Amino acid sequence: MKISDYLTLEHVVILTGATKVDALNELVSAANDFIESIGTEELARAVWEREKMMSTGIGQGLGIPHVRLPGLDDAVMVVGVSQAGIADYESLDDKPVHIIVLIVAPQGKHEIYIRLLAKVANVLKQDDVRKAIAETDDPAEVYRILTEGKV
Amino acid sequence: MAPETISSVVHTHLPVLMVIGLAIFFGTIGAKIFQWLKIPQVVGYIAIGVIVGRTGLGVIDDATIKNLLPFNFFALGIIGFMIGGELHRDVFRKYGRQFFTILFAEGIGAFITVSILVSVIAMLMGQSPAVSVALGLVFGAISSATAPAATVSVLWEYKTRGVLTTAVFAIVALDDALALILFSVAASIAGKFVNPDSAGIIETLGHAGWELAGAVVLGIAAGFTLNFVLRIVRDPDKSLAFIIGVMLLVIGSAKAFDFDLILAAMALGAVLSNLAPRRSRETFHVVERFAQPIYVLFFVIAGARLHIQGMHMWMWVLVVPYIVGRSAGKIIGANLGARLAGAAPVLRKYLGLCLFSQAGVAVGLSIIAGEEFGGDIGIAIITIIAATTFVAEIIGPPCVKLAVKAAGEVGLNVTAEDLLRSHNAGDMMNRTCPTFAENTCLTDIFRTIAETDAMSYPVTDADGKLTGIITLEELKRSFSAEGLTDWLVAYDLMTPAPDTVAEQTPLIEAVTRMREQELDCLPVVAGAEDPKLVGMLELRAVNRSISSEILRRHQLADGPS
Numbered sequence: 001m002k003i004s005d006y007l008t009l010e011h012v013v014i015l016t017g018a019t020k021v022d023a024l025n026e027l028v029s030a031a032n033d034f035i036e037s038i039g040t041e042e043l044a045r046a047v048w049e050r051e052k053m054m055s056t057g058i059g060q061g062l063g064i065p066h067v068r069l070p071g072l073d074d075a076v077m078v079v080g081v082s083q084a085g086i087a088d089y090e091s092l093d094d095k096p097v098h099i100i101v102l103i104v105a106p107q108g109k110h111e112i113y114i115r116l117l118a119k120v121a122n123v124l125k126q127d128d129v130r131k132a133i134a135e136t137d138d139p140a141e142v143y144r145i146l147t148e149g150k151v
Numbered sequence: 152m153a154p155e156t157i158s159s160v161v162h163t164h165l166p167v168l169m170v171i172g173l174a175i176f177f178g179t180i181g182a183k184i185f186q187w188l189k190i191p192q193v194v195g196y197i198a199i200g201v202i203v204g205r206t207g208l209g210v211i212d213d214a215t216i217k218n219l220l221p222f223n224f225f226a227l228g229i230i231g232f233m234i235g236g237e238l239h240r241d242v243f244r245k246y247g248r249q250f251f252t253i254l255f256a257e258g259i260g261a262f263i264t265v266s267i268l269v270s271v272i273a274m275l276m277g278q279s280p281a282v283s284v285a286l287g288l289v290f291g292a293i294s295s296a297t298a299p300a301a302t303v304s305v306l307w308e309y310k311t312r313g314v315l316t317t318a319v320f321a322i323v324a325l326d327d328a329l330a331l332i333l334f335s336v337a338a339s340i341a342g343k344f345v346n347p348d349s350a351g352i353i354e355t356l357g358h359a360g361w362e363l364a365g366a367v368v369l370g371i372a373a374g375f376t377l378n379f380v381l382r383i384v385r386d387p388d389k390s391l392a393f394i395i396g397v398m399l400l401v402i403g404s405a406k407a408f409d410f411d412l413i414l415a416a417m418a419l420g421a422v423l424s425n426l427a428p429r430r431s432r433e434t435f436h437v438v439e440r441f442a443q444p445i446y447v448l449f450f451v452i453a454g455a456r457l458h459i460q461g462m463h464m465w466m467w468v469l470v471v472p473y474i475v476g477r478s479a480g481k482i483i484g485a486n487l488g489a490r491l492a493g494a495a496p497v498l499r500k501y502l503g504l505c506l507f508s509q510a511g512v513a514v515g516l517s518i519i520a521g522e523e524f525g526g527d528i529g530i531a532i533i534t535i536i537a538a539t540t541f542v543a544e545i546i547g548p549p550c551v552k553l554a555v556k557a558a559g560e561v562g563l564n565v566t567a568e569d570l571l572r573s574h575n576a577g578d579m580m581n582r583t584c585p586t587f588a589e590n591t592c593l594t595d596i597f598r599t600i601a602e603t604d605a606m607s608y609p610v611t612d613a614d615g616k617l618t619g620i621i622t623l624e625e626l627k628r629s630f631s632a633e634g635l636t637d638w639l640v641a642y643d644l645m646t647p648a649p650d651t652v653a654e655q656t657p658l659i660e661a662v663t664r665m666r667e668q669e670l671d672c673l674p675v676v677a678g679a680e681d682p683k684l685v686g687m688l689e690l691r692a693v694n695r696s697i698s699s700e701i702l703r704r705h706q707l708a709d710g711p712s
Binding site: 050056110 | 644
């Protein structure tokens with residue numbers, strides 16, 4: 001499984017908002033063209049419903065919101081980077097979140113969904129990868145690092 | 152012009168198939184009502200027969216009864232065949248001596264009691280001593296017969312199993328033969344009393360021997376043939392045609408050659424079940440399913456035949472001692488026989504109660520006796536036996552029910568399907584199944600899975616409503632990931648439940664749905680409109696508890712009693 005199968009350069013955004021709500025809304029809007037059949041409202045509702053269960057801020061400056069929705073053909077990813085960090089993300093380690101990866105997967109493809117989550121988590125587990133992404137404001141560089149899986 | 156009676160209108164306008172349809176339809180309704188009143192359904196069929204028959208509306212009149220006679224023979228043949236299926240070699244090896252002793256004792260018990268009572272009463276009513284003794288002997292011999300149909304239908308209805316059930320099957324199977332022998336001896340002696348020129352004892356015994364031996368030979372030969380055919384034809388639908396074909400050939404031949412019909416069919420069934428015990432189980436099952444409407448018709452006709460209006464008062468005077476004497480004779484005889492044979496206490500106590508029913512054989516013998524005696528006495532014998540048969544058919548089945556219930560044999564012969572039909576999903580679901588809240592984290596999920604042995608786990612929201620399930624299979628397939636355990640929750644892993652059932656859904660429907668969709672587990676919710684989770688139904692657990700319940704009941708039935 002390759003991240004490039006699910007991520008395009010257009011879906012890497014440099015976040016301008018400073019709060020979790022703004023950041024997630026920016027990502028949902030960016031995902032819009034993938035999910036025309038679902039609509040941004042529905043996607044935002046699903047993302048927030050999942051956040052209510054448990055925050056997807058998994059520590060080390062990472063947030064991986066993820067939802068499954070019916071009516072999609074394949075999984076998609078949108079990546080947002082905030083150099084300033086999102087302080088109110090309710091991360092597991094209470095630190096600001098700098099990299100947010102939104103994963104939207106089709107309802108029936110459970111296996112792809114889990115493997116994609118695992119792949120993203122594994123790539124971003126590397127300190128140098130996280131650091132390089134968090135410090136750049138060039139979407140192309142973020143895309144390169146993520147898809148190559150190294151700095 | 153005389154006004155048309157219901158019967159003449161019906162006879163003119165109702166074709167025989169319509170009468171059959173009405174009899175089966177309303178007979179079944181009658182049975183349902185009686186079942187609801189906790190009375191064996193066979194009594195319901197007979198009651199409907201009385202209502203539509205000669206005593207009641209006259210929808211089924213003499214001519215119709217005559218037209219339907221072949222169905223009667225067919226029903227008797229099927230009943231004989233099914234009883235034959237119960238006569239396994241090992242049962243006779245184990246209980247043979249006991250059963251034969253009890254059979255003779257109960258048969259002769261009824262014969263002696265009824266003979267004495269009827270002779271005395273006939274004499275008191277002014278008949279000559281010769282005619283009185285002759286009547287006594289004939290009634291006594293007829294009284295020894297027990298009708299298998301109504302008796303066995305109660306055993307089937309209440310799914311009985313155990314030593315009493317086995318003994319009843321064996322004894323009603325052999326009772327006809329005993330009655331025929333007793334009757335041929337008694338009738339020839341009685342004949343000598345009334346008419347010195349009548350046939351001798353050797354001649355009548357010879358005739359009985361022909362009836363019985365011919366039946367056995369015919370049944371055995373047909374049994375071997377059918378077994379050979381069924382070994383080649385495995386398809387149940389086609390084999391049903393062969394079975395019914397052979398059965399009708401046996402019944403038809405028995406009638407043509409004057410053999411005992413029930414005995415011939417019984418021999419056929421017994422040969423089949425002993426030659427191929429396992430394969431023939433399916434055969435009997437197929438016939439059992441097919442036979443239900445024919446039984447209904449048979450019993451409705453039995454009720455329709457009764458003609459109470461044709462009974463004189465003095466005939467009723469003989470009905471009572473016949474019924475009382477016969478019942479007492481059967482109970483005392485069975486008790487003495489069981490004591491003599493050292494049989495199980497349940498046989499001593501309850502077997503006699505199971506032997507009250509009378510039907511076809513008694514009526515048939517009464518017709519032979521009626522012809523033998525001729526005149527008023529001949530008609531009286533036929534009429535009285537028709538009435539006693541009716542009473543015996545009404546009191547017989549409830550007494551069988553009473554006996555098997557007291558012996559604790561009711562419901563011990565259940566199949567998995569019976570048990571599935573008698574329960575709801577709620578009865579067998581696991582109410583304390585481990586359930587995950589939507590935000591249960593993966594670490595806790597793993598811990599629970601390690602500590603429990605379920606195959607799938609329901610996930611519920613804050614209100615307890617089912618939102619999805621987590622199956623081990625799904626978890627295993629999707630779990631190639633490390634590092635996710637800290638931040639994935641049940642909500643991320645659950646999949647929508649493929650199906651659910653309400654607590655009140657019949658278990659058989661739930662299990663059928665699970666099998667069709669190849670599901671191991673099925674969440675059970677409070678109602679069709681209420682998605683609140685109340686438990687999980689696990690196919691494995693259902694199968695386990697059904698099997699152990701069947702085993703428990705069979706052990707209870709077959710164990711020492």
